Amino acid sequence: MAELTLIVLGDTPPRGIHWSRPGAIHQARWMARNLYSMKMFMFAEQLEYDEETVVKLERLNLFLGLFYTPMWMSSTLAADAPANDLQFMKDMMKFKRTDPEIAQAVLQKLENHKWYLTQEVVPFALFR
Template sequence: MLEDITGHETVDRLPILASGNNVDQLLAVPKLASGTGESIASAVFETLLQWDFLSKARGMSFDTTSSNPGRLNGACTLLEQKLNRELLWLACRHHILEIMLEALVLKSLGPSSGPDILLFVRFRKAWPSLNKEGFKVADDPILQKIGSRNVELVLSFAEKQLDVFQPRDDYKELLTLVIMFLGGIPKNGINFMAPAGLHRARWMAKGVYAIKVYMFRGEFKMTKKEEVAITELCMFVVSIYVYHWFQAPSVALLLGMI
């Protein structure tokens, strides 16, 4: 969503890129009449037509917002219809991991009536009164389930990733929390950031919240069911999510591979 070139109206724009033969090219950033799959597919098709790329496009890379991969009215389906042929679908691995994390949150904590998760909202409200030195690392049974070898691998991986440039603070925060959860000490020492928002723009917010809630389980009151759910989430984040997230390639919103 960007301010229009003329006037002050906010408009929806779609960056369209193409890659191939060791070249990445921004083709256009057209204004969309709406955020529907039809509008997106038409914008991409017209752009490919202008660049004479209709016959060269081989695949699409996209996020998993419903307007893109929808089976009937998604942009990917409609673009294939406009091209009258199939393309390779390359869904953003970060978005796929987000869907997996959301599915586990739903299974563990149950459905939420709104965008917020009630347990995390309670934790955020309780944060100012919590003893920040009262945190606890993972219990031995949890570490045993993860496995000593895997604990060492995850610790080493998280530490190395912190030495790599990370474009966002929540990326760094998750890595730091994973290290502390496993009983390690980050290079910058033990430090906890205040709980932030849960909006979708913060990819790993649910994972960040889960580890914080678990580590302050002695300070923050939870039901037995909530404790079990939070433990399950932490196991997933530490054992699977963090490694695959930081290994996943970054992609553009909708990318034609030439």
């Protein structure tokens, strides 16, 4: 996912670019939609998508590349989750200036995940 994000954002991974055929999603089913949307965007011209679809894919991939992938890559420890979520919320508040529709949708989804933010985990968010 990290290499594909680099490609979508206009860079080349250290080992170069190699495209693989879409395969089984059982191992990465929770991120398959993200991976496929990135590939759809990269091959939009060959797939002859209409302009509206390309714009939507571009907006989604901007969000994925700038926010989702870095957050996913830094979420290896459960103890970091409160601080990561707090930072993600702050980032989405700023992203509202760029793409209010996507930022608001993300913030609404994050509301469903605040149940675990209790007084016991506040120190994890403050002292990372």
